[in-house]
Amino acid sequence: MYRVLVGIGTFLLMISVVLLGNCDFPMQAAIGGSYIALNGAFWLISLLGKDAFWDMSVYECTDITPSDAAFAEESHPPDVEGIASYTRSLWYAIRETGGETAWARISGAAPQTKEWRDWLTEAGEKAKVSERYWPAVERRGVLIGTADPAINDEMK
Numbered sequence: 001m002y003r004v005l006v007g008i009g010t011f012l013l014m015i016s017v018v019l020l021g022n023c024d025f026p027m028q029a030a031i032g033g034s035y036i037a038l039n040g041a042f043w044l045i046s047l048l049g050k051d052a053f054w055d056m057s058v059y060e061c062t063d064i065t066p067s068d069a070a071f072a073e074e075s076h077p078p079d080v081e082g083i084a085s086y087t088r089s090l091w092y093a094i095r096e097t098g099g100e101t102a103w104a105r106i107s108g109a110a111p112q113t114k115e116w117r118d119w120l121t122e123a124g125e126k127a128k129v130s131e132r133y134w135p136a137v138e139r140r141g142v143l144i145g146t147a148d149p150a151i152n153d154e155m156k
Contacts (some may be wrong), residue, residue, distance in 0.1 A: 001045070002045050002053070005038065005041050005042065005045065006042075008038065009038040009039075009041075009042065012031075012034055012035070012038065013035065016031040016034075016035065019031075066096070068132060068133075069092050069095070069096060072084070072088070072089055072092050073089075080135075080137050080138055080141075081135055081136070081137050081138065083137070085137055087136060087137045087140045088136060088137050090104060090109060090110065090123075090136075091123055091134070091136035091137075094120075094123045094124060094127050095123075095126075095127045095132060097127075098127065098128065099123075099124040099125065099126075099127035099128035100124070101120040101121070101123060101124040104120055105117070105120060113144075115143045115144045115145070116143075116144070118143050119136075119139065119140050119143050119144070122139065122143075123136060
């Protein structure tokens with residue numbers, strides 16, 4: 001029913017916009033009234049529960065997350081790679097997408113700097129050769145210049 005009303009509303013709106021300038025007042029009132037009636041119908045339908053529109057029972061979901069990517073939001077020290085971070089999550093996403101990094105560049109997921117572009121390029125290359133345990137966080141620190149060798153030595 002919702003799709004039918006959206007289709008009718010869209011059709012009437014397009015026709016009314018094209019013809020409104022050529023109409024006299026009674027026709028303009030009729031078009032305005034139908035527009036108000038359709039908007040009221042849309043409003044009433046929006047009051048229905050989400051279960052009327054988002055019925056996910058027809059889908060079957062299977063978790064295919066690899067074991068080394070599961071629980072990525074949790075920290076597992078002792079080294080810097082085990083600490084949950086944005087960089088590690090970004091690496092996991094690149095790794096699981098087969099080394100694709102264009103989405104990270106375009107979406108702004110990574111800062112638009114030369115160092116981050118270098119890191120994304122390297123991350124993509126490592127993911128494409130299936131190097132799953134590449135030290136992404138440590139490498140980011142080296143490329144960007146925020147790596148503290150003393151801290152890294154203490155964590156090892």
